[in-house]
Amino acid sequence: MATPSLLLLVADGRFPAGAHAHSGGLEAAVAAGRVTDLASLEAFLAGRLATAGLVGAAFAAAAHRAAVPGITDADEAAGSAGVAESAGSARRPDALARSAARSRTLAQLDVELDARTAAPTLRTVSRRQGRALLRAGRAIWPDAPFGDLPASPGGAHQPLVLGLLCAAAGLSRLDTATVAAYGTVTGAASAGVRLLGLDPYQVQALLVGLADACDGTAAEAARAADDPPERLPAAAAPLADIHAEIHATWEVRLFAS
Amino acid sequence: MRALARLVARADGRGGTVLVELHGETPLLLRQTPTDGGVATVHLVGGAAGPLAGDDLRLEIEVGPGAAVRVHTVAASIALPGRPGAVSRMAVSAVVHAGATLHWLPEQLVAAAGCAHLAESRVAVAAGASLRWRDELICGRYGEAPGGAVVHTQVDYGGRPLLRQSLAVGPRAPGWAGPAVLGGASATGSLLVVDPSRPAEPATVDGTVARLPLAGGPATLWTATAPDAHTLRAHLTG
Numbered sequence: 294m295a296t297p298s299l300l301l302l303v304a305d306g307r308f309p310a311g312a313h314a315h316s317g318g319l320e321a322a323v324a325a326g327r328v329t330d331l332a333s334l335e336a337f338l339a340g341r342l343a344t345a346g347l348v349g350a351a352f353a354a355a356a357h358r359a360a361v362p363g364i365t366d367a368d369e370a371a372g373s374a375g376v377a378e379s380a381g382s383a384r385r386p387d388a389l390a391r392s393a394a395r396s397r398t399l400a401q402l403d404v405e406l407d408a409r410t411a412a413p414t415l416r417t418v419s420r421r422q423g424r425a426l427l428r429a430g431r432a433i434w435p436d437a438p439f440g441d442l443p444a445s446p447g448g449a450h451q452p453l454v455l456g457l458l459c460a461a462a463g464l465s466r467l468d469t470a471t472v473a474a475y476g477t478v479t480g481a482a483s484a485g486v487r488l489l490g491l492d493p494y495q496v497q498a499l500l501v502g503l504a505d506a507c508d509g510t511a512a513e514a515a516r517a518a519d520d521p522p523e524r525l526p527a528a529a530a531p532l533a534d535i536h537a538e539i540h541a542t543w544e545v546r547l548f549a550s
Numbered sequence: 551m552r553a554l555a556r557l558v559a560r561a562d563g564r565g566g567t568v569l570v571e572l573h574g575e576t577p578l579l580l581r582q583t584p585t586d587g588g589v590a591t592v593h594l595v596g597g598a599a600g601p602l603a604g605d606d607l608r609l610e611i612e613v614g615p616g617a618a619v620r621v622h623t624v625a626a627s628i629a630l631p632g633r634p635g636a637v638s639r640m641a642v643s644a645v646v647h648a649g650a651t652l653h654w655l656p657e658q659l660v661a662a663a664g665c666a667h668l669a670e671s672r673v674a675v676a677a678g679a680s681l682r683w684r685d686e687l688i689c690g691r692y693g694e695a696p697g698g699a700v701v702h703t704q705v706d707y708g709g710r711p712l713l714r715q716s717l718a719v720g721p722r723a724p725g726w727a728g729p730a731v732l733g734g735a736s737a738t739g740s741l742l743v744v745d746p747s748r749p750a751e752p753a754t755v756d757g758t759v760a761r762l763p764l765a766g767g768p769a770t771l772w773t774a775t776a777p778d779a780h781t782l783r784a785h786l787t788g
Contacts, residue, residue, distance in 0.1 A: 318730065327729035340725025343718075407765035408711035411773060413753050416765060506724060527702070529715035530731040531738050531773050534762060538755040 295463035303462055304472045306479060310426040315418070316484035316548035317341060317477060321536035323488045334485045335499050338478045342503065342510055344530040346477035349452045350514030351526045352406050353473040356456025357466050358518045359398040360438060396441040398522070399453055403443045405522040406450045412534035414541040417447060418550040424448035430458040437461035466518060470511040478503055484548055551598065551605045553578045559590055561616035561650075566590075569619075578607055589618040594656065596627060601640055603632030603666050611644040613652045613679075623656040626688070626779075629667035629699060641670040651680040658686040658737075658779050661719060665697035670704075675744050675767075677708030684786055686739035688779050689719050689732070698722050707744060707767030715740075733758075735775035737782040744769040759785040 306312055319337060322328045328337050410416045427449065431439055439457055442449040452473055459469035482500050486493050517526055540546065555578035558571035567590040574580040577598035583591045594609070601607060613619050629638055646652045652673075659669055675681050685703060690696040698720035705713040717738065719726045732738055735758065746768045754761045759774040776782035 322729045325729075325733075327733050333729055336725055336728030337730045338725075340728040340730030343724040343726075344731060404711050404766060405714065408705075408714045411713065411715065411762045411764060411771045412760065413763055413765070523704070523711065523714070527704075527714035527716040529717045531717070531740075531775050532729065532731055532733050532758075534773050535755055535758055535760045535775070538753045538760050538762070541753075542755070 295465070295468065299462045300464055300468050300472070303459060303464065304475055306483065309429050311422065312476060312480050313483070314549045315422065315480055316488065316550065317345070317481035318533050318536045318540070318550065319481045319484045320488060320546060320548045321540035322532070325536065325539070327532070328485070329489070331491060331495055331499060334482070334489070334491065334496070335502070338481060338499065338503055339506065340530060341481060341533070342474060342478050342506055344528040345533060346474045346507075347510050347514055347526045347528050348406075348409055349477055350470040350473040350511055351517045352402055352450065352452035353456040353459070354466050354470040354515045354518035355402055355522065355525060356399060356453040357460045357464075357469040358456075359395050359402070360457050360460035361466070392438060392441055395438060396443070399441055399449075400443045401522045402453055403445060403450060405525060406452065409527045409529075411529075412537045414537040414550070415534065418537070419450045419452070420445065420447035421549075422451040423454040426451055426454045426458060430454060430461065434458065434461035467511060467515040470514040470518075471508065474507050474511045474514065478507060488547065551577065551600070551602070552607070554608045554610070555580055555594070556610045557592060557619070557621070558612045558614070559617040559619045560614040567617040567619060577601075577605075578609055586620065589620050589651070589653075591620045591622070594621060594623040596623070596625060599628075600630055600632075601627065601638035601667060602630050603638045604636035605632070605638040607638075607640045609640075609642045611642070611652065611654075613644070613646045613650040615647040616649040617647075618651040620653040620655065626658040626660050627656075628660045628662050628691070629665040629697070630662050631664035631666070631697060637666045637668055639668045639670065641672075643672045644674070646673070646675045646679040646681055648676040648678050650676070653682040655682065655684050658688050658739075659699070659701070660688040660691060661696035661699035662691055663694045663697055665699060667697070667699045669699070669701045671702065673705040675705065675707045675712070678746050679744070680746065681705070681742065681744040682788065683742040684739065686737065686779065686782055686786065687717065687719065689727075689736045689738075696720050703740075703742075705742060705744075707769060710766050712744070712764055712766040712769055713742060713771065732775050735777060737776040737779050739774060739782050739786055741772040741786040741788050742769060743772075743788050
């Protein structure tokens with residue numbers, strides 16, 4: 294079981310996964326003149342939470358589900374069918390079957406998340422953030438099943454790594470979805486302070502106002518994780534794709550995305 | 551109102567396409583129009599107003615190996631409110647077999663004030679088949695805020711996920727008009743082109759139109775926002 298401190302540690306912007314280097318599309322939205330003040334930042338955060346936030350949280354929750362099988366996990370049931378629970382000698386094949394089932398699910402989640410990420414820049418960013426998070430996860434929880442992540446050249450998608458990492462920390466599925474949803478708004482909010490010179494107290498008050506929506510998004514994502522991967526949320530935001538590809542063409546930028 | 555329409559096309563073996571099944575029910579009526587160079591062309595004619603909340607409309611399209619079909623609609627469809635609490639649904643499912651081509655190029659969907667509409671597309675494209683699939687959404691009639699509309703698109707290529715997106719607008723979609731989603735644009739849409747013969751192209755952006763190469767197959771998605779339907783269409787010609 295996770296302690297409250299572990300939840301705080303994993304959700305903390307200071308967790309060494311490079312989250313501070315990303316603005317979640319805000320830098321391009323500011324440059325386009327679409328986000329100029331607190332009110333437009335709030336609308337940006339609300340829209341981001343309902344789209345990228347929901348999708349990322351659902352995939353993190355689904356990866357967590359693959360790592361921490363519940364009694365409803367059909368794959369797991371099939372994988373361990375016929376293996377006597379008490380037989381010590383059966384442990385190893387059981388673990389192998391579990392690992393194989395987990396690899397299959399994670400590979401499926403990986404291609405499903407690709408299909409939800411139309412902009413190639415956003416796919417690259419997600420995999421790069423996944424790599425950074427994986428370095429931290431492997432160093433902190435060396436026994437976690439990160440080896441079951443698909444071996445994609447660019448790295449595994451960030452939400453998949455986050456799901457396994459939160460499972461390793463002992464967090465619940467809902468906590469995992471909350472960490473993911475929370476990260477999508479707090480990163481962009483603190484980027485807003487830097488990009489627009491906004492009053493940090495006012496921006497923090499904005500986040501407090503979004504806390505219910507963040508919890509609601511996490512709860513929806515955690516519930517959705519019981520659906521098959523193709524049915525997971527696919528909330529789209531045309532401007533997120535457009536902003537990401539504009540941002541990628543800049544030679545000088547404050548944030549990596 | 552419930553309706554099911556079905557279109558099945560087969561290659562005739564002489565470079566042309568025959569429609570072996572073309573069946574509609576009001577308000578989904580299918581009409582074959584003059585063929586264009588071996589491509590069977592069908593227009594979907596709205597036989598009633600709507601869709602109205604409570605309507606459940608389904609269109610099934612199957613394009614057999616080597617056949618080519620182009621589907622248009624004669625006019626924009628306007629999602630309107632109906633029974634309180636009810637949702638209107640238009641579900642299009644299409645199967646495009648090997649060597650076949652499907653062009654789905656309907657007019658816009660307009661989400662009128664107070665509507666509750668779900669537009670669902672599920673497309674299975676065999677490896678080596680081609681597809682052009684356009685979706686355009688206009689948020690409200692002139693000077694009007696839209697009701698709730700969700701445009702969900704799910705496309706597989708060669709049995710692998712190619713595109714999954716679900717765009718939600720209206721009062722129950724937080725931030726939809728804001729700078730993270732549509733940025734105040736009242737028109738938005740996408741054109742998906744699956745074409746195994748076309749070389750992969752890098753992503754580009756021009757204003758509020760992006761060309762995005764997809765990960766799951768030889769496919770490109772044009773995605774755009776625009777102030778009006780006319781400008782949007784000009785962006786989505788591929």
